[in-house]
Amino acid sequence: MSRTASLTSQAGSPEANRRALWWPGLALAVVGAAAATAVAVAARAVGASLEIAGEPTPLPDFAQLGFVCSVVGVVLAAACRRWAGRPARAFVRVTVPLVVLSFLPDLLIGDVDAATRVTLVLTHVAAAAIVVPGIRSRLR
Template structure:
């Protein structure tokens, strides 16, 4: 009987396993991209032009850019997990700072009306609300 117990104990991994990051991260990124697109589509359906320099921002542009920059966030989270003693904290602070910096161009676009600026800010926040907590939870 003691032999089977030692076999089971020996079969257990000797190192702590890391929670998966990339696959769930891509799911968070996809969710964020969908959220940004839904926000933009709803605002556009309500009558906002979503124009910058006279050209409307395509809805697919919200999807694509949200996804691409979320993947950059996944790469940052992976780097912090590898090289930081406190990856969740460092990632959260870095992501918050990058979110704040990403809002500046939205505020400073002279060719955009108020509705477009507010929509751009709302899409950034919608993506961040899904991606940042999702990735942070994978870093604990």
């Protein structure tokens, strides 16, 4: 078998399809984390304190949490791909409620001004707006 034919047959294999989710998913996680951080930087630039209980939230925390939660999304996508009959649909049905639930700590935390509270929620939305559709498109 020629090298080209071998590569072509491998590209359509189930293993290649599984791998095709991980690297793009991690790349989307990085971009989602950057988007969350960009929202925080923009909010701080227009005057949001981003203080929780009187302590400023470091900007790297937005990137770290955005990345970790996005990687959880990639793991969920892998589970949907493995066990769901319609993985893209299952992924969206799982992740959208999880994103909404992720707002609860930001909404329930005490001693936070309104601008900070809105910024915290928007960081979740920014990351999810990149990661969820990007991963969903890999599940078709």
